[in-house]
Amino acid sequence: MKITPARRIRGRVQVPGDKSISHRAAIIAALANGTSRITNLSPSEDCAATLSCLRKLGVSIQSEGSSVIAQGAGESGLRASNEPLYCGNSGSTMRMLAGVVAGQEFSSTLTGDDSLSSRPMQRIIEPLQLMGASIGSQNGKPPLTVKGSKPLNPIRYELPVASAQVKSCVLLAGLNANGRTEVIEREETRDHTERMLKWFGVPLEASVAGSISIDGPRSFAARDVHVPGDISSAAFLIAAAALLPESKLDVENVGLNPTRTMFVSMLRSLGVMIEVTDERDECNEPVGRIRVQGNLSDQPPTPVDSTLVRGNLIARLIDELPLLAVVGTQMPGGIEIRDAAELRRKESDRISTTVTNLRAMGAEAEEFEDGLRVQGRTQLRGAMLDSYGDHRIAMAFAVAALTAEDDSEIAGAEAVGVSFPEFFTLLESLVER
Numbered sequence: 001m002k003i004t005p006a007r008r009i010r011g012r013v014q015v016p017g018d019k020s021i022s023h024r025a026a027i028i029a030a031l032a033n034g035t036s037r038i039t040n041l042s043p044s045e046d047c048a049a050t051l052s053c054l055r056k057l058g059v060s061i062q063s064e065g066s067s068v069i070a071q072g073a074g075e076s077g078l079r080a081s082n083e084p085l086y087c088g089n090s091g092s093t094m095r096m097l098a099g100v101v102a103g104q105e106f107s108s109t110l111t112g113d114d115s116l117s118s119r120p121m122q123r124i125i126e127p128l129q130l131m132g133a134s135i136g137s138q139n140g141k142p143p144l145t146v147k148g149s150k151p152l153n154p155i156r157y158e159l160p161v162a163s164a165q166v167k168s169c170v171l172l173a174g175l176n177a178n179g180r181t182e183v184i185e186r187e188e189t190r191d192h193t194e195r196m197l198k199w200f201g202v203p204l205e206a207s208v209a210g211s212i213s214i215d216g217p218r219s220f221a222a223r224d225v226h227v228p229g230d231i232s233s234a235a236f237l238i239a240a241a242a243l244l245p246e247s248k249l250d251v252e253n254v255g256l257n258p259t260r261t262m263f264v265s266m267l268r269s270l271g272v273m274i275e276v277t278d279e280r281d282e283c284n285e286p287v288g289r290i291r292v293q294g295n296l297s298d299q300p301p302t303p304v305d306s307t308l309v310r311g312n313l314i315a316r317l318i319d320e321l322p323l324l325a326v327v328g329t330q331m332p333g334g335i336e337i338r339d340a341a342e343l344r345r346k347e348s349d350r351i352s353t354t355v356t357n358l359r360a361m362g363a364e365a366e367e368f369e370d371g372l373r374v375q376g377r378t379q380l381r382g383a384m385l386d387s388y389g390d391h392r393i394a395m396a397f398a399v400a401a402l403t404a405e406d407d408s409e410i411a412g413a414e415a416v417g418v419s420f421p422e423f424f425t426l427l428e429s430l431v432e433r
């Protein structure tokens with residue numbers, strides 16, 4: 001994909017439905033008693049993988065444009081699939097479905113593409129084994145064979161990694177446990193599973209100390225869901241508007257869950273003009289409009305030389321960190337990201353793939369085991385870039401390429417389909433040259 005630099009971006013958009021919320025809406029609707037209609041479901045390949053796995057487990061799901069109608073299987077209606085559950089590129093699909101099938105009276109095999117097959121699954125194997133499921137893997141990596149047990153044992157489990165996928169896996173397994181399952185997270189991660197379960201009428205208890213409890217076994221009724229726009233997809237467009245002078249962009253009906261908006265807060269603290277309006281709640285998730293005006297480099301320098309992002313900020317920015325590194329190239333003091341070794345376990349090794357692409361564009365970037373540092377105020381050059389099969393790397397560097405001196409080429413740009421198939425079309429519709 002060739003990217004020609006842009007002067008600015010202008011317009012009003014809606015981004016497709018949130019991927020994280022869509023996975024949860026589909027999975028929880030599939031377990032409910034009755035029929036749920038989910039509107040504005042994410043058109044991502046990842047969510048298509050979740051739907052396809054749920055269908056293989058016997059759930060009837062009809063697609064109608066960006067809506068689906070799911071006939072929930074109820075507490076004992078899932079059936080064994082005679083083929084592996086193929087999760088594609090999607091860690092969320094594999095980790096959350098593992099929690100669902102762990103509490104069934106049958107065995108399931110979960111597989112994925114090459115990238116997913118190299119990602120760590122021990123983090124869900126451990127709690128699910130403690131709950132009584134038998135799980136086979138390739139040294140803690142997929143494929144997973146899950147021999148379910150019904151009911152599961154309830155556990156009290158402190159997450160060893162800050163991961164919403166692991167938290168969700170254990171909570172979903174808790175629906176089929178006999179008693180109270182408690183998950184404790186030291187760092188706050190996205191809470192869409194908790195919100196969606198509550199929307200479907202499942203009571204959860206949360207404490208300020210980061211503990212979430214669910215009482216099983218639990219059955220619940222179907223309910224319609226409307227999915228808000230994906231803030232992590234919007235982030236790429238927002239960043240482009242922030243970086244290109246005289247840009248003006250409105251993103252309508254976008255999710256504003258506080259566990260997901262740290263990127264927007266950071267841009268604001270860096271001096272970007274961002275206004276949030278029309279705030280409301282929809283299906284237990286905050287939603288609203290984000291208006292952003294460029295540009296970052298014309299702002300007065302921030303008082304600190306280099307912005308350091310670390311500690312509990314990391315989990316709240318996890319999907320936006322490659323993009324933040326791109327933004328860092330234009331900040332007065334650059335940016336340093338630490339405590340982010342988890343980035344190496346994403347769809348690509350995002351520390352290495354970000355640094356490689358930044359260097360190709362002429363940025364001064366240093367790589368650490370747990371992060372990276374990039375120098376600010378850099379005029380990026382057009383370059384031959386690579387997505388490394390990673391949707392967020394493709395989109396972060398499409399934004400970088402818009403700010404460059406000359407054209408860039410992104411190999412493997414089709415990876416954007418994993419979360420945001422319309423990304424390039426939408427971006428092009430906003431760009432002015």
Ligand code: S3P
Pocket residue numbers: 019020021091092162163164165166168190318319
């Ligand atoms: C997700 C959680 C995060 C995030 C991923 C989606 C989710 O992963 O990176 O894109 O939907 O729960 P981890 O839970 O592995 O940090």
